[in-house]
Amino acid sequence: MTVKKILTEPDPFLRQKSKPVEKVDNDLRLLMDDMLDTMYNAQGIGLAAIQIGVPKRVIVIDLLKEKDKKNPLYFVNPEILWSSKEDATYEEGCLSVPGQFAEIDRPDKCHVRYLDYDGNKRELKTEGLLATCIQHEIDHLEGILFIDYLSKLKKSLITKKLSKQKKELERIVV
Ligand code: NI
Numbered sequence: 001m002t003v004k005k006i007l008t009e010p011d012p013f014l015r016q017k018s019k020p021v022e023k024v025d026n027d028l029r030l031l032m033d034d035m036l037d038t039m040y041n042a043q044g045i046g047l048a049a050i051q052i053g054v055p056k057r058v059i060v061i062d063l064l065k066e067k068d069k070k071n072p073l074y075f076v077n078p079e080i081l082w083s084s085k086e087d088a089t090y091e092e093g094c095l096s097v098p099g100q101f102a103e104i105d106r107p108d109k110c111h112v113r114y115l116d117y118d119g120n121k122r123e124l125k126t127e128g129l130l131a132t133c134i135q136h137e138i139d140h141l142e143g144i145l146f147i148d149y150l151s152k153l154k155k156s157l158i159t160k161k162l163s164k165q166k167k168e169l170e171r172i173v174v
Contacts, residue, residue, distance in 0.1 A: 001037045004052040006095050009162050014096055015143040018048070018055045021076050024119030028058070032074050032117060035060045040070075044095040046133045048140030051096050059137035063129060076115040078138055081123070083107035090132045092146045098165075100158050104146050106135045 007014055021028060031054060039047040039060055049058040061073045088108035093101045109127040112134055116122050126134060136146060147155045 001033045003041045004034055004038045006038060006042060006047075006051050007053055008095075008166065009097050009145060009147070010159055010166075011096075013053060013055075014050060014140070014145065016050060016055050017143050018050050018057045018141040020057050021115070024076055024115055024117070028056075028076070029117060031056070032058060032060055036062070036072050039095070042095050046137045047095060048137045050140055050143075057141050059134070059141070061130070061133050061137065063133065074117040075112065075134070075137070076119070078112050078114040078134065078141075080110050080135070080138065081113050082111040083135075084109040084127075088128065088132060090129065092132070092136060094136070094146055096140075097145060097147055097158065097162065100147070100162070102146065102150055102154070104132075104136075104149050106132050110135065 031049060035047050035049060035052060035058070038052055039062070045063050046059065046061045049056045057077045059075045059078060061075070062071055065071070084107045086108045087105040089103050089105050091101050092104045108131060109125070110131045112124050112126065114122055114124070139145070147158050150158070
């Protein structure tokens, strides 16, 4: 298992639409293992494959409710079958939008269909933080970031800040 580099905004790759997975095989499980390691290493609770440069419809999540007990969830080709009319609001961040947070409204509950780590068909009825996290990650598969829900002004301020940070980082790494 390997910790991979996480792409950050602004990176055009993050705007790409990810492609459906045809088969859950050992190569895909290796990818999911790497994604999980990368996510734990960065102290995130969710990661989409596109964030490490792989445009496949795969996400991993671990809400890390219990500090010492890992509870990884794997979603291959996730699809939202139903979502509630009522919204929930969470302050969201993203490993691809480092250091930036904003309150985002999303449906409070949703039902998801997906393939698990072994390629079995599954359905999950979910709500609250997990529902929000799944929706955030599925957005990544469509090339959408949480900052896209903000006003144009707020979004451009964040993008400018991140571009500047990136340039400064590049200057240090010589
Ligand atoms: Ni994210």
